[in-house]
Amino acid sequence: MQAGRHPSAVPRGEGGAPHSGDPVRICDVVVIGAGPAGENVAARTAAAGLSTVIVAAEPAGGEGSSRPCESGEALPRPVLPHAEARGRPGIDPGPPDVAALLRHRGRRSGRRQGLERAGVTLIRGHGRLSGPRIVEVTSADGARLRLAARHAVAVCTGTRAALPALPGLAGLRPWTSREAAGATRVPPRLAIVGGGGVAVELATAWQALGSQVTLVVKEPGLLPRMERFAADLVTDALRASGVELRFGTTLAAATRATDVRLVLSGGEVLHADELLLATGRAPRTDDLGLETVGLRPGGWLPSDDTYTVPGVTGDWLYAVGDVNQRALLTHQGTYQARIAGTVIADRARDHPLDRSPWSRHTGTADHVAVPQVLFADPVVASVGLTAAEAARLGREVDIVDHDHAHDHAHDHAHAHDHDLVAGAQRHGPGRRCHARILLDPACGTLLGATFAGRGVAGLLQSATFAIIGEIPLNRLRHAVPACPALSEVWLRLLETHRDTAVPVRGGP
Numbered sequence: 001m002q003a004g005r006h007p008s009a010v011p012r013g014e015g016g017a018p019h020s021g022d023p024v025r026i027c028d029v030v031v032i033g034a035g036p037a038g039e040n041v042a043a044r045t046a047a048a049g050l051s052t053v054i055v056a057a058e059p060a061g062g063e064g065s066s067r068p069c070e071s072g073e074a075l076p077r078p079v080l081p082h083a084e085a086r087g088r089p090g091i092d093p094g095p096p097d098v099a100a101l102l103r104h105r106g107r108r109s110g111r112r113q114g115l116e117r118a119g120v121t122l123i124r125g126h127g128r129l130s131g132p133r134i135v136e137v138t139s140a141d142g143a144r145l146r147l148a149a150r151h152a153v154a155v156c157t158g159t160r161a162a163l164p165a166l167p168g169l170a171g172l173r174p175w176t177s178r179e180a181a182g183a184t185r186v187p188p189r190l191a192i193v194g195g196g197g198v199a200v201e202l203a204t205a206w207q208a209l210g211s212q213v214t215l216v217v218k219e220p221g222l223l224p225r226m227e228r229f230a231a232d233l234v235t236d237a238l239r240a241s242g243v244e245l246r247f248g249t250t251l252a253a254a255t256r257a258t259d260v261r262l263v264l265s266g267g268e269v270l271h272a273d274e275l276l277l278a279t280g281r282a283p284r285t286d287d288l289g290l291e292t293v294g295l296r297p298g299g300w301l302p303s304d305d306t307y308t309v310p311g312v313t314g315d316w317l318y319a320v321g322d323v324n325q326r327a328l329l330t331h332q333g334t335y336q337a338r339i340a341g342t343v344i345a346d347r348a349r350d351h352p353l354d355r356s357p358w359s360r361h362t363g364t365a366d367h368v369a370v371p372q373v374l375f376a377d378p379v380v381a382s383v384g385l386t387a388a389e390a391a392r393l394g395r396e397v398d399i400v401d402h403d404h405a406h407d408h409a410h411d412h413a414h415a416h417d418h419d420l421v422a423g424a425q426r427h428g429p430g431r432r433c434h435a436r437i438l439l440d441p442a443c444g445t446l447l448g449a450t451f452a453g454r455g456v457a458g459l460l461q462s463a464t465f466a467i468i469g470e471i472p473l474n475r476l477r478h479a480v481p482a483c484p485a486l487s488e489v490w491l492r493l494l495e496t497h498r499d500t501a502v503p504v505r506g507g508p
Contacts, residue, residue, distance in 0.1 A: 022136070022144040027051040029344060030135045030149040031156055032127040032288070034058070037321025037333035038156030039115065044341025045152070046119040050348055053147055054120050055127035055137050098186055098209050129153065129289035133316055136289070152344040154318040155288065155301055155309075156337070159281035159328065164193075164251065172256050175276040177202065186210045187273040191262055193251050194278030195222045197374050200234060202276060204376045207243050214244040214270060216251060216262070223374070227387060229401075229434050230380045230452040237377050283323050293317065300325040305362045306353060307340035315347065326366045339363050358468070369467040373457045378433065381460040384448030384467045385438050397447055398439040400497045402489065435489050437463075439497070444473040455486050462487065473497070 029045045031038045034056030046052040115122050125139040127147075135147040161176035163169060175183070177198050186209050192199050195217035207213040215222075215238070222238075222245075223231040239245060246264060253263040254275065262270040286298040293312055295301070301319040303309050303326070309317040320340045321333030343353060343361050353361045374380040390397045433453025440447050449463035466476060477494055481487040 022146050024146045024148055025053070026148045026150065027053045027121075028150045028348065029053070029152045029154065030055065030127070030147045031154045032056075032135060033156035033158060033284075033321075033323075034115075034122065035156060035158045035321065035333070036330050037158070037337045038154070040334045040337030041154045041156060041318075041320055041341045041344075042115065042120040043118040044338055045344050048341070048345035048348075050151065050345060052120050053123055054115060055123050055125060055135060055147070057124070057126045096209065102184060123147075126287070128287060129292050131292050132312075132314065149316070151348045152316050152318060154307075154320055154340060154344070155285070155323055156320045156333075157284040157288065157323050158333075159283055159322045161277065162280040162282040163277055164279055166251065166254060168255065172254055172260060172275055175274055177276075177278060180206070180276055188212065189259075189272040190214070190274050190276060191216060191260065191270055191272035192276045192278060194280075195219050195224070195247075196278065196280075197223065197372075199276075199278035200238070200374060200376050202278065203238060203243050204241075207238070207241050212242065212244075214246065214272065216246045216249060216264065216270075218248070218250050220248050223380075225386070226374070226380060226382060227436055227450040227452075229436065230374075230382070230450055233378055233434065233452045234374070234376045234380065241377070281322065281328060283325070285323060305355070305364065305366075306343045307336055307363065308343070318344065326363070327370045329370065329372055332366065332370055335365060336363055365468065369464050371460050371464050373460060378453045379456050380450065380452045381456045382448070382450040383460055383464045384446070386448060386450065387436070387438065390438060390447070395447075396441060398441045398497065399436065400439065400493050400500070401434065401436045402492045402496050403434050433489075435459075435493055437493050437497075439473065443470075445470045446476075451489070459486060459489065462490070 028050035029042070029052040031042045031045075031052065031054040034042075034054050038054055038056070042052045042054045123137055123145070125137040125143075125145070127135050127137050130136040130146070133149045133153060135149065135153060137145045137147060139145075161178070163174070163176075166172070180202050186206070188211065190206050190211040191214045192203050193216045195215065199215060199217075200222055203213045203215050221228075221231055222235050235245070246268070249268070250265045251262060252265045255261050256275075260272045260275045262272065262275065264270065283298075283300045285301055288297060290297040290301070295309070295311070301309060301323050303319040303324045307318045307320050307324065308315050309319050318340050320336045322328045324336075326332070326336070339361065346353060346361065355362055357364045369384050371381070371383040385393075385395065385397070387397070387399055389395075433451075433456065435451045435453075435456075436449070437446060438448035439445065446463065446466040448467070449459075451459045451463075465471070473494065476490070479490065481489075481491050
């Protein structure tokens with residue numbers, strides 16, 4: 001293999017490509033999809049000296065993930081500091097400048113130049129497999145090109161919004177997270193269908209920006225995959241902000257005329273100016289030519305811990321990021337991409353793979369330590385197991401809880417000073433903050449952590465390090481938190497565990 005070589009055009013039928021009237025270009029690696037996962041696979045293989053082509057119908061950067069960066073960060077993040085400042089004595093920040101916030105949200109960095117600097121060739125068009133290691137690209141003007149990959153094809157096409165089977169859906173012109181992220185005006189009334197992370201983040205943001213938000217939730221509560229205490233704190237905060245919540249109901253019918261008229265399953269009728277559907281994600285695999293390599297199109301594309309797709313002879317097809325359904329988060333997709341890129345490069349060099357847990361070729365974190373931050377008010381940060389997951393797996397755990405902020409006016413007479421966390425008090429009085437860790441009772445290592453409160457996102461990486469490093473409690477006790485800082489919660493959690501005679505075992 002020659003390091004740094006570029007894709008080359010070859011006569012038809014050479015390099016193992018089938019005969020066709022379309023031009024054929026041979027390269028080492030073809031990546032389909034230029035979202036964060038695709039970009040990182042391409043950058044890693046190009047850095048290893050493999051000629052790499054990335055094929056994308058949309059601008060580089062893509063939609064990101066099931067919780068797109070635009071909705072998960074750019075909308076909620078600016079309004080949260082404003083809400084925090086408004087709650088502090090002596091500070092009156094005034095109403096937010098909505099127009100400025102929306103302008104800032106719309107800024108993007110140039111992704112194409114970054115790919116070119118990394119030595120990656122970007123080809124704009126729709127890419128689909130037309131046989132083993134062959135990707136056919138159709139450009140917007142109908143021109144076609146065949147790419148023949150010597151070593152690997154990586155599918156990084158991500159997901160799209162999964163919309164409900166609702167009569168007349170097209171005529172409703174509903175928003176998904178994508179339209180919500182790109183909206184240039186604030187709808188006076190916004191109905192959101194869904195109760196997961198996307199729905200909650202966008203409800204938090206648009207209510208703060210001036211919409212009257214109504215959440216229509218099929219389940220009996222919000223955020224079913226998170227710790228119940230965190231979901232309850234977020235629910236209480238949404239209600240306090242004015243969001244209307246409808247639990248245990250679905251959208252039965254809807255029509256749009258001067259506004260959107262929604263009929264819920266129980267018969268209630270709602271009116272809104274816009275309807276936002278946050279009802280899950282579906283993989284972008286329906287028009288990828290998977291049937292040409294013996295796979296079923298339209299479904300998720302499972303991969304093993306090296307991100308190789310099983311059942312395809314030759315170990316050349318990879319599925320990276322949301323499309324494999326392992327962990328639908330942008331940062332987890334880029335983690336997978338770094339490993340997949342390393343696997344592709346080492347296989348190209350005929351280097352053996354190390355498939356042991358935590359090796360450079362194995363995506364162990366997908367199973368053990370997936371960090372995520374919900375940008376609501378309060379913020380929720382979590383990694384590893386929740387109590388409900390531990391119970392479902394039959395895993396015995398010690399559960400340690402600590403409330404690390406109190407309302408000075410109400411709780412001070414009932415709380416000891418040593419229970420308070422100084423860093424939490426700096427985020428405003430009257431703000432509830434709660435932390436939970438799950439411990440392995442046999443070896444005293446961390447299995448999961450969830451923090452809910454303002455400023456808690458900064459606690460997440462330390463918890464992730466502790467889980468991945470399997471740091472025992474007797475060593476964690478020597479990690480001294482700085483004062484005053486929110487990281488003091490670690491000290492309080494460990495003291496709570498020390499002082500609990502019989503730790504809670506299992507169950508939520």
